[in-house]
Amino acid sequence: MHLQIYRYCPDNGLPPRMQEYRIEPEPGDRKLLDILIRIKAVDDSLSFRRSCREGICGSDAMNINGRNGLACLTPIEGLHEPVVIRPLPGLPVVRDLVVDMTLFFAHYSAIKPYLINTEPPPERERLQTPEQRECLDGLYECILCACCSTFCPSFWWNPDKFLGPAALLQAYRFIVDSRDRATAERLDYLDDVYRLYRCRTIMNCTEVCPKGLSPSHAIEQIRQALLVRSL
Amino acid sequence: MRLFSGQRAWLLQRLTAVLLLVACLAGLAALIFTPGFGYAQWKAFFSDGHGATLTVVCYIAICLHAWVGARDIILDYVPATAPRLALLSLVAVLLLATSVRLALLLAAQFMR
Known part of the structure; x- marks a missing residue:
């Protein structure tokens, strides 16, 4: 070979x-x-x-x-x-x-990749209906390999400001999580010309994801969530 | 008002695109389905109050659409602040200048 x-x-x-x-x-x-x-x-x-x-x-x-x-x-x-x-x-x-993946993980960290819920925790776990849990399919499987972000021309152009498909997919994973209570803050953070809106829907991210996920779909969902909120 | 907004610019680009698509299709349909549609008809259209208003609305839509598009390209490809501001200003001046020119041309129609 x-x-x-x-x-x-x-x-x-x-x-x-x-x-x-x-x-x-x-x-x-x-x-x-x-x-x-x-x-x-x-x-x-x-x-x-x-x-x-x-x-x-x-x-x-x-x-x-x-x-x-x-x-x-x-x-x-x-x-x-x-x-x-x-x-x-x-x-x-x-x-x-x-x-050096410092920048990649800085973007990941910036979207606060953890559940934010200040309500008193229930006696056991925070339950989800099967439908609510289904919303996380296609999102939680991301392994943060950076194949998508580093194959995205928008990320090449503005690597320090554009969050990149991996971080945005992770952001949507928490926005859509029924147990999370910080949707408004998350959307406020993402409504920025660089962080989210540098995405030109080139879809290289979806094309190369080795796990078969679709970050471009997640990005579209975030845009829709922002649109619905503004209406 | 933020100069580099995210969602507002994104939405504006799409809304103006839809408006311009409808206007293009309507113009095309007028050309195809109206026999003998030529200079005289165009002149009459622009001299009419509704036609002139529609033209101004469409041109404003073109300017807004072009501003967001050009701004996106400049933000992607021109990272340095000084040339970026210079280019953004150039685009803004060009769009404003052509808008003024259009307004003057249309106004001239009504002055005659």
Whole structure:
């Protein structure tokens, strides 16, 4: 298998380069991450993040043949060769395929990703009807891999101000939660020309989400919620 | 009033788009279904009070739509404050100038 992998080490002072690798997959290798781990065994200078290896932790998000995705969910069968692997676009590179996600998580933190409810808690848990719980489907599954936000041109243009699809999907997850009582404050925060309205409905986010979620739909729902509120 | 509003600009862009779409379709329908619709008919339309009012309303809609669109492009592509303000001002001046020109042209129709 022929791969070209982005290499950059800030310590050696050299500019970034693409390094060629040729490696034979073993019979048990199914996903791209298996190949990267094999490369790591022969070239331990290659850096990338990975943890769960099954699409839950979101650590191994990278740009694979021009498209963001999780290496652990990308089958090696059918991949166009050479497989060109780059770090997630739009975020500063720490080293090789490892990017600095500080900004991404700052946006996530800014939308207050937790239930806000100052009412006295009931004796047991705050219950939801099956219908109320269904509203969270397609939202709570987000693993914050950043595939969507870093594939969004609006995020590339205004990474410091536009919250990005991942944070906005998470924002909607709490807006639509029947147990949350801070909808008005959340909407006030989002009604901003940069935070929400930089979204141009390009829909790259929905196209690349490795979990099959639709941040663009969530963004549309937030806009509708703002519209209904203003009426 | 915030210069860079979020929802208000977004809504304005969509409402003006709907208005302009209806106006375009109505104009197109007039051209297709009215035989011999030419210069004289256009002149009569703009000289009529209702026609002139409709034209002004549509032009205001175009200006608002163009302002939001141009503003979006400038906010996306021109991060530096000075060139951004210069470009925004240029767009605003252009839109205002063309609006004044249109108002003067229409007023001239009624002065004759």
